């Protein structure tokens with residue numbers, strides 16, 4: 145089988161952790177490297193979580209490179225109120241491993257992989273795209289070596305955090321603008337679709353009995369994802385505690401959106417999804433109420449030329465098929 149060569153950029157994070165489980169279980173992916181960025185929690189935590197998870201899954205052979213500790217033009221906004229202070233709701237590993245960590249920063253590491261290979265590489269971006277913006281600023285020559293960027297984030301009808309903004313865009317809108325206008329094919333698995341890529345609490349119950357390290361990990365981090373049981377569990381929500389809204393968390397209880405796993409699944413199992421576009425897309429970088437909002441010109445208001453349409457929108461998911469794939473991925477490690 146011809147495997148799809150990928151680099152995965154993560155801000156690990158609960159759903160990034162589960163996305164790594166899915167990616168490492170997929171027999172049609174060749175994971176060339178994983179890069180980390182500040183996002184859900186700070187870079188130190190996202191890097192440590194990533195290294196520990198890959199080791200836990202027996203994939204410590206995958207090199208990891210740490211990237212940006214802050215967005216390109218603004219102060220970091222984090223989401224420890226959703227993911228807990230360490231990014232994994234306090235889930236602890238027996239030890240912190242660092243053997244797979246490269247010395248060079250993410251952008252140098254990505255550049256070397258992209259320039260060294262004959263075939264194009266897909267980049268799966270599961271956090272704010274700061275590392276990619278820096279990669280393109282420093283090494284524009286890599287662009288033709290990228291097959292496409294598959295990104296978790298952006299939205300047409302919904303938002304989080306905020307009614308119209310999505311986290312991975314809102315954290316670094318200036319970086320996002322550089323990346324979507326880079327000329328590299330860009331596929332968004334938007335929040336509209338990842339919110340529909342959920343697993344219910346009932347569906348998650350059997351995971352506890354599946355056995356193996358992935359089941360243990362997912363059981364430990366999924367229960368109460370979103371901060372919904374935060375008060376009852378006395379969970380440490382970290383520096384962003386002020387953003388925790390128990391009313392909103394309670395409203396979402398019972399349905400756990402698997403944003404980043406759905407994005408990996410789109411690459412490994414595209415038959416579970418449909419795609420619309422391309423459309424022209426831009427991002428609000430200085431709105432008073434709409435900072436980070438993605439403008440997606442679905443009705444072709446601007447009448448842009450085809451080559452200016454920079455954005456494919458993954459617009460539906462076969463949820464049952466996706467949940468089955470998620471189960472299969474966890475069982476792969478039993």
Ligand code: RIB
Nearest residue numbers: 157270271296311312403
């Ligand atoms: O909005 C959800 C996205 O933001 C996910 O990628 C999550 O991990 C955070 O990065």
Ligand code: CA
Nearest residue numbers: 155160270271
């Ligand atoms: Ca993420």
